[in-house]
Amino acid sequence: MKDKYSRLNLRRKFFTSAKSINALNGLPDSRNPRGESNGISQFKIQQVFRCKEYIWIDRHKFHDVGFQAHHKGSITDEEQVDPFSLVADELSILANRLRSMILTEIPKLGTAAEYFFKLGVEGKRFRPMVLLLMASSLTIGIPEVAADCLRKGLDEEQRLRQQRIAEITEMIHVASLLHDDVLDDADTRRGVGSLNFVMGNKLAVLAGDFLLSRASVALASLKNTEVVELLSKVLEHLVTGEIMQMTNTNEQRCSMEYYMQKTFYKTASLMANSCKAIALIAGQPAEVCMLAYDYGRNLGLAYQLVDDVLDFTGTTASLGKGSLSDIRQGIVTAPILFALEEFPQLHDVINRKFKKPGDIDLALEFLGKSDGIRKAKQLAAQHAGFAAFSVESFPPSESEYVKLCRKALIDLSEKVITRTK
Amino acid sequence: MKDKYSRLNLRRKFFTSAKSINALNGLPDSRNPRGESNGISQFKIQQVFRCKEYIWIDRHKFHDVGFQAHHKGSITDEEQVDPFSLVADELSILANRLRSMILTEIPKLGTAAEYFFKLGVEGKRFRPMVLLLMASSLTIGIPEVAADCLRKGLDEEQRLRQQRIAEITEMIHVASLLHDDVLDDADTRRGVGSLNFVMGNKLAVLAGDFLLSRASVALASLKNTEVVELLSKVLEHLVTGEIMQMTNTNEQRCSMEYYMQKTFYKTASLMANSCKAIALIAGQPAEVCMLAYDYGRNLGLAYQLVDDVLDFTGTTASLGKGSLSDIRQGIVTAPILFALEEFPQLHDVINRKFKKPGDIDLALEFLGKSDGIRKAKQLAAQHAGFAAFSVESFPPSESEYVKLCRKALIDLSEKVITRTK
Numbered sequence: 030m031k032d033k034y035s036r037l038n039l040r041r042k043f044f045t046s047a048k049s050i051n052a053l054n055g056l057p058d059s060r061n062p063r064g065e066s067n068g069i070s071q072f073k074i075q076q077v078f079r080c081k082e083y084i085w086i087d088r089h090k091f092h093d094v095g096f097q098a099h100h101k102g103s104i105t106d107e108e109q110v111d112p113f114s115l116v117a118d119e120l121s122i123l124a125n126r127l128r129s130m131i132l133t134e135i136p137k138l139g140t141a142a143e144y145f146f147k148l149g150v151e152g153k154r155f156r157p158m159v160l161l162l163m164a165s166s167l168t169i170g171i172p173e174v175a176a177d178c179l180r181k182g183l184d185e186e187q188r189l190r191q192q193r194i195a196e197i198t199e200m201i202h203v204a205s206l207l208h209d210d211v212l213d214d215a216d217t218r219r220g221v222g223s224l225n226f227v228m229g230n231k232l233a234v235l236a237g238d239f240l241l242s243r244a245s246v247a248l249a250s251l252k253n254t255e256v257v258e259l260l261s262k263v264l265e266h267l268v269t270g271e272i273m274q275m276t277n278t279n280e281q282r283c284s285m286e287y288y289m290q291k292t293f294y295k296t297a298s299l300m301a302n303s304c305k306a307i308a309l310i311a312g313q314p315a316e317v318c319m320l321a322y323d324y325g326r327n328l329g330l331a332y333q334l335v336d337d338v339l340d341f342t343g344t345t346a347s348l349g350k351g352s353l354s355d356i357r358q359g360i361v362t363a364p365i366l367f368a369l370e371e372f373p374q375l376h377d378v379i380n381r382k383f384k385k386p387g388d389i390d391l392a393l394e395f396l397g398k399s400d401g402i403r404k405a406k407q408l409a410a411q412h413a414g415f416a417a418f419s420v421e422s423f424p425p426s427e428s429e430y431v432k433l434c435r436k437a438l439i440d441l442s443e444k445v446i447t448r449t450k
Numbered sequence: 451m452k453d454k455y456s457r458l459n460l461r462r463k464f465f466t467s468a469k470s471i472n473a474l475n476g477l478p479d480s481r482n483p484r485g486e487s488n489g490i491s492q493f494k495i496q497q498v499f500r501c502k503e504y505i506w507i508d509r510h511k512f513h514d515v516g517f518q519a520h521h522k523g524s525i526t527d528e529e530q531v532d533p534f535s536l537v538a539d540e541l542s543i544l545a546n547r548l549r550s551m552i553l554t555e556i557p558k559l560g561t562a563a564e565y566f567f568k569l570g571v572e573g574k575r576f577r578p579m580v581l582l583l584m585a586s587s588l589t590i591g592i593p594e595v596a597a598d599c600l601r602k603g604l605d606e607e608q609r610l611r612q613q614r615i616a617e618i619t620e621m622i623h624v625a626s627l628l629h630d631d632v633l634d635d636a637d638t639r640r641g642v643g644s645l646n647f648v649m650g651n652k653l654a655v656l657a658g659d660f661l662l663s664r665a666s667v668a669l670a671s672l673k674n675t676e677v678v679e680l681l682s683k684v685l686e687h688l689v690t691g692e693i694m695q696m697t698n699t700n701e702q703r704c705s706m707e708y709y710m711q712k713t714f715y716k717t718a719s720l721m722a723n724s725c726k727a728i729a730l731i732a733g734q735p736a737e738v739c740m741l742a743y744d745y746g747r748n749l750g751l752a753y754q755l756v757d758d759v760l761d762f763t764g765t766t767a768s769l770g771k772g773s774l775s776d777i778r779q780g781i782v783t784a785p786i787l788f789a790l791e792e793f794p795q796l797h798d799v800i801n802r803k804f805k806k807p808g809d810i811d812l813a814l815e816f817l818g819k820s821d822g823i824r825k826a827k828q829l830a831a832q833h834a835g836f837a838a839f840s841v842e843s844f845p846p847s848e849s850e851y852v853k854l855c856r857k858a859l860i861d862l863s864e865k866v867i868t869r870t871k
Contacts, residue, residue, distance in 0.1 A: 211632070211655050230651055231696070234632050239689045241662065245682035252675040261666035268660045275656070 109444075112437035113154075116161040119192065120154050123161075127196055156202055156300065157195035159328065159441065163304050163321055164191040165434035166423060167311040190310045193247055197260060198303040200244040205267045207237035255309055259302040270294030274360060279380045285366050289330070297329025320419045324438065327416035332445050334409035337362035338402055341393075344449045348397050356383050356392060363408060365392060368401035409446045416442040530865075533858035534575075537582040540613065541575050544582075548617055577623055577721065578616035580749065580862065584725050584742055585612040586855035587844060588732040611731050614668055618681060619724040621665040626688045626720075628658035676730055680723040691715030695781060700801045706787045710751070718750025741840045745859065748837035753866050755830035758783035759823055762814075765870045769818050777804050777813060784829060786813060789822035830867045837863040 113120070211233050241264070248260055273281075273291040281287040293301075304325030308318040341364055343350035355362050359382030369375045372395045378388045396402065417439045426432060534541070632654050662685070669678055694702075694712040702708040714722075725746030729739040762785055764771035776783050780803030790796045793816045799809045817823065838860045847853060 208655050208659060211651055230632055234629050234655055235689065235692055235696070238629060238685075239693070242682070242685035242689045245666065245685050246679075249675065249679040249682040254670065254673040254675060254678075257675075257678055258667075258670040258673075261663070261670040264659075264663035264666050268656065268663045271656055272660070275652070 109440040110433055110437040112158055112162055112441050115434055115437055116158060116165070119161050120157060123157055123192055123195055123199075124154070126192075127199065154199075156198050156303070159300065159325070159438070160191070160195040160198060160303055160307050162434045162438050162441070163307045163324070164188065164195075164311065166420065166431060166438055167308055167313055167317065167321065168426075168428070168431055187310060187312075190251060191307050193251060194256070194303055194306045194310065197244045197247050198299060200240040200247075201260070201263060201267070202299060204237040204240035204244070207233050207240070209271065211237075251310075253310070256306045259306050259309075263299050263302045266294040266298035270296075270298075279376075282361050282379055282382075283366070283369060283376060285363070288361065288363060288366055292330060292333045293326065296333040297326045300325035300329040317423060320422050324416045324419040324442075327412040327419065328442055328445060331409045331412040331416065331442065334363055334405055334412065335446055335448060338364060338405050338409070339448075339450065341396065341402065348402070349393050353389065356389055359383055363405040364396055364401040366401075367404040368392075368396045368399035371395075371399045371401075406446070413442040413446045530861040531854055531858040533579055533583055533862050536855060536858055537579055537586070540582050541578060544578055544613055544616055544620075545575065547613075548620065575620075577619050577724070580721065580746070580859070581612070581616040581619060581724055581728050583855045583859050583862070584728045584745070585609065585616075585732065587841065587852060587859055588729055588734055588738065588742065589847075589849070589852055608731060608733075611672060612728050614672060615677070615681075615724055615727045615731065618665045618668050619720060621661040621668075622681070622684060622688070623720060625658040625661035625665070628654050628661070630692065632658075672731075674731070677727045680727050680730075684720050684723045687715040687719035691717075691719075700797075703782050703800055703803075704787070704790060704797060706784070709782065709784060709787055713751060713754045714747065717754040718747045721746035721750040738844065741843050745837045745840040745863075748833040748840065749863055749866060752830045752833040752837065752863065755784055755826055755833065756867055756869060759785060759826050759830070760871065762817065762823065769823070770814055774810065777810055780804055784826040785817055785822040787822075788825040789813075789817045789820035792820045792822075827867070834863040834867045 211230050244260075248257055251257070270291050270293075273287070273294065277287065301322045302325070305318050305322040308321035313321070337355065340351045340353060340355045340362065341348055343352070356365070361379055365375065365379070369379065375392065375395050378385075378392050378395075381388060383389050383392060420435050420438045420442075423435060426435075632651050665681075669681055672678070691712050691714075694708070694715065698708065722743045723746070726739050726743040729742035734742070758776065761772045761774060761776045761783065762769055764773070777786070782800055786796065786800070790800065796813065796816050799806075799813050799816075802809060804810050804813060841856050841859045841863075844856060847856075
């Protein structure tokens with residue numbers, strides 16, 4: 030409990046910290062073009078919660094939002110819910126359906142694609158879990174008994190369609206990993222040989238295309254043009270994010286704005302848009318659909334920011350204990366960008382993409398002297414707070430099951446920032 | 451004219467030749483499991499015209515169909531229409547729109563993707579041309595003046611949507627070429643260095659994904675669930691065809707049925723389904739949509755069969771003058787499969803995927819002794835005939851422009867089988 034309490038405390042601290050506001054802005058104060066430090070419009074708050082070109086918020090108003098989020102959260106401040114157990118049965122059904130979808134009449138590719146599902150993603154099933162919890166969290170207006178039936182029977186049309194969204198999301202995610210592996214010439218992923226390394230680029234590209242094509246067919250079968258548009262946009266964002274990472278100018282590499290936009294495209298868009306699709310299929314009004322979108326977006330951003338930190342620290346808090354894979358590939362992430370604000374000398378090293386001998390050590394040295402890691406963690410915590418706030422803003426429900434699922438979503442947003450791997 | 455006449459004569463010969471029926475069946479008489487040589491149901495005729503597991507037809511009835519097709523065709527037996535000129539303006543608009551769609555805010559990939567459009571496909575623009583001609587051919591019920599306006603103004607909603615289908619089709623086609631290049635580790639395509647060779651697998655996969663994602667977004671924006679389903683199915687077919695080619699048993703490699711199915715998936719499905727999408731958007735009834743589908747399917751099959759022949763003969767009629775790229779990659783195509791019916795000794799060579807020294811020469815020797823090349827050409831001509839027959843079966847139109855476009859589609863089906871490159 031102590032550990033948990035200190036985490037919550039940490040979260041409060043993040044919300045009320047003035048420094049963390051700079052972190053959120055990703056801009057030093059001097060770059061605030063309007064100097065609006067004492068007020069913020071509703072529009073700007075919305076900007077923070079939604080996908081915008083850049084993040085822009087006033088520190089005082091932000092304090093209030095953060096406080097409110099924390100305050101609401103503390104109402105159900107009890108032992109964390111195991112989110113997996115709440116939808117375990119459905120995740121099993123979903124995994125089996127995914128497998129049978131993959132094991133087509135052509136076993137060789139089935140094996141190849143299943144390989145990825147088995148070793149990597151299926152163990153975590155993070156995305157489908159979030160989406161199923163989101164689906165349950167939005168069964169508003171359904172009496173307790175009906176919600177129970179929904180959970181047990183799983184035969185309702187709407188729920189089946191939401192499960193389909195979860196499947197499609199997972200297929201798109203795995204397909205993008207497969208193609209990214211080819212792009213990166215990666216030889217390992219999650220400790221096991223990546224598919225393209227083990228079986229060649231041929232099969233990795235083909236397996237990715239296979240999953241994308243199955244996702245397209247499944248998506249089309251939903252016959253919902255709005256949902257088709259949302260998930261098509263995700264495909265576009267995934268590619269745009271990859272392009273932004275591959276091809277950028279020195280100025281872009283040093284920009285927090287650019288980094289956050291790329292991170293949204295590469296990681297958060299899939300969660301944001303699929304959460305919105307779940308809400309749409311639940312027949313929720315536009316405001317609730319946007320809250321679902323905001324949850325997915327902020328959860329995705331928090332997740333990626335923590336990933337970026339862990340790439341430097343690994344499971345420990347010490348610098349250089351991570352795999353350092355980003356920096357080795359010349360990719361600049363949040364910790365370095367925050368360090369750059371304190372040590373402009375990092376510009377040269379970044380512009381050289383850390384390619385000169387000693388560049389990586391030099392970057393780590395500056396990072397160690399700076400507040401970079403702490404600020405990146407703060408920014409992650411702020412996005413996790415926004416995610417929690419979105420769920421807390423859902424229309425009230427009397428169903429205990431719905432409440433439990435919402436609690437699980439909020440807990441997940443915290444787990445994302447406290448994870449060590 | 452003599453040349454053209456002899457081609458038409460050739461076509462008549464194909465339709466009335468008993469041998470050509472075997473060629474169409476892809477099965478020697480002894481393998482006819484039902485022995486139905488004197489009658490054929492309407493269902494079976496439909497099977498020939500549509501995508502089925504295998505091709506099966508009675509020779510006498512087929513003779514009638516063939517004769518009818520030729521007879522109808524001879525009504526407009528005059529100088530061939532230049533199909534390109536009929537839709538040249540629109541093709542230009544379409545190419546520009548494609549280019550501006552590709553030249554996004556990230557120029558590097560724009561250049562990479564445009565590279566492919568410039569050097570290869572844009573020169574021919576075969577698929578968009580067919581689709582725009584199909585669109586014009588199905589402007590039934592619109593008076594002559596309106597059809598003229600349609601051609602000149604190009605601003606009508608329906609026509610814009612059909613142009614969008616043509617664009618999407620082209621994007622899917624180019625994306626599949628880009629990914630196939632990675633799959634095949636191809637170092638050239640159409641005589642120029644393939645994109646993956648010149649710029650690495652990274653960019654080829656990414657450029658393909660980029661086009662697919664743009665195609666998905668464009669498709670979703672049409673907000674037509676049936677069209678989305680048709681073109682999603684195409685994506686699935688392209689992958690299935692590639693898988694069938696990559697992973698097959700000895701028995702499958704020797705099967706004409708398997709070969710034709712793979713050819714449909716890899717080549718004809720895109721034309722078939724996009725032609726159907728054009729008809730759907732034109733608001734045509736189901737029967738006409740199926741005729742449009744049949745045209746695309748048969749044109750695609752004829753195109754690929756001729757490609758398979760040219761891989762052996764090149765621009766000449768002599769064996770071994772082509773690039774022999776299929777056989778070098780161990781891929782068995784129609785000419786070899788027909789030769790196999792006469793020379794079962796080819797089984798061993800095929801099973802070894804032509805890998806033993808001398809295998810390719812041995813295969814060419816058997817092919818030279820056999821009727822393989824001629825039968826493959828016959829089969830191509832038959833599918834071209836079916837394609838023409840589908841267009842001739844469209845509901846009558848009084849519009850000269852519509853008639854001209856239909857004539858162009860029929861002429862194209864003939865050009866496909868008489869082309870030498």
